[in-house]
Amino acid sequence: GIQVEQSPPDLILQEGANSTLRCNFSDSVNNLQWFHQNPWGQLINLFYIPSGTKQNGRLSATTVATERYSLLYISSSQTTDSGVYFCAVPNSSNQGGKLIFGQGTELSVKP
């Protein structure tokens, strides 16, 4: 099955700093999602981004499907950005099937 790797596993930032999180996947995919798991465990949808670039406020994401990676950019980080960031891709290039998650990047933003 498809493998998903995220880096770095852990990241500590000072408030206001920028960061880039990476998600590599081992096979072609027709969609990719980024999630933020807040300290209460809730998984929040950030981006649904099969390819190209999307922006939402201080966050943006780019997926380069042909090179099998996606990047999540966080600018001017805030303490509320702390938590774990997951990327996920479908197990199959066809419609249907489970989502495969990376192991996550744990981000801690210090005031």
Place this chain on the structure above:
Amino acid sequence: GAGVSQSPSNKVTEKGKDVELRCDPISGHTALYWYRQSLGQGLEFLIYFQGNSAPDKSGLPSDRFSAERTGGSVSTLTIQRTQQEDSAVYLCASSLVGATEAFFGQGTRLTVV
């Protein structure tokens, strides 16, 4: 409904008892997923439904685990004869069809004592 709803939010059970966890997907979503997350770990896939059928149940860890979905909507995950290692947060997600954007519920935190 507006979002994926799971119940109960928390469940404490004695070892050996059976538990049922419920998931109400977003209205109209045909695909439904169950995942498990142990403390400090990633998401472990359990089972995937498309409509009422489960084309992928490869993640169910033992025959003590089962799940069903009725009417293409509500799903129930049942764990029989619970063990301490079953303690985890059980997360449910739904999507319009398989492999499209998935949305998660808030999870059920199961503690087996």
